[in-house]
Amino acid sequence: MFLGCIAPLRYPGIERSAWAVMRRLGVKIHQIEGFSCCPAPGLFKPLNEKTWLVLGARNLSLASERGYGIMTVCNGCQTTLSEVSRILKADRELKEEINEFLSSIGRRYDKDVTVRHCIDLLYDDVGVARIKKTVKNSLTGLRVAIHYGCHYLLEAKETGKNFKKLEVAERLVEATGADVIEYTENMTCCGAGEGIKSGAPGVALNVASQKIKSIAQARVDCIVVICSFCLLQLDRSQVQIENFSRKFQIPVLHYLQLLHLALDSVPAAMLGFKSHSIPPEKILSRT
């Protein structure tokens, strides 16, 4: 399991839920020691593409030398690791160049690593039917807005999926018993990626605000995301918006937290909502 930065250092509930959910569904995941930031695609790639490739390849090499694949819980990590893996697979010369850098720290990246987003692993390998069967605490009546996030949609597009008719997250949310509620800006960005949050915070907030307004009109109980960075943006932005305009108070959680809640009657403290800016009261009443 590759956690990246935001999940373990801002929303540890995602990490806790990932372990619990995968164990419950019989998926073997391992902790690999010594990973770093993926590194973040929107920040490192424009700054220095070689660094982006080399640090990505170092992370891949840690999994590769143990013969493991990688599961991600963040769209940014998924993009970096899968893209670096794809690029190096296609370009032998570049791979050798990257390996030259890695040799300075005594590493080498040879065997290709499969990189998969946790929701693809749940959808394709575990399957919606098995998840439905395993649910003990059905979330019937919970109104959920889904936010995919740009990097997942881009990768879906690049790998030939019909990204306008994606149903992965929809079916996975429905498997918990919750209702998926449509809203007008469901395919737009959270506003954080591509370095926007750090480079143009006002713009990032403006984009998030548009999205959250659209979600508020759909009168949902919560927003479910599949990316730790989108979670940070949609959760924390609501507090910033509240400071100068409107109060939304729509809880935001990662799909793994929602599924954790549905699979077991888990104590609220184990979901890590303490680090979320918007308290998910309607969700906590289900624990």
Next chain:
Amino acid sequence: MKSKVPASPVRYYQLVGFRSQELELRKLLTNDGRKVVAGNVFETGHSVRVVEEICNLRKEMGLPSLPPTTLVHLDSLKEVRVLMKKTGVSEVVSE
């Protein structure tokens, strides 16, 4: 007919949503924010800083106070720093 790009980059961003690579908005960005984040990675191996409250929350949840990454394995952090120096990004960060 070729579709018109709206004058406001913000609106354009909202319209294209997922096509972030094609953003007009990119023109607004400088490397300053990126350098800060890269600096964090050079120091800790991660893009965000460690916060004590989160370390405590991790412990409450039965997780180690820090994830077993470059934050704990200093030999791994050393590797990241060597690679950042060799690829030249550490110079950009300290500019």
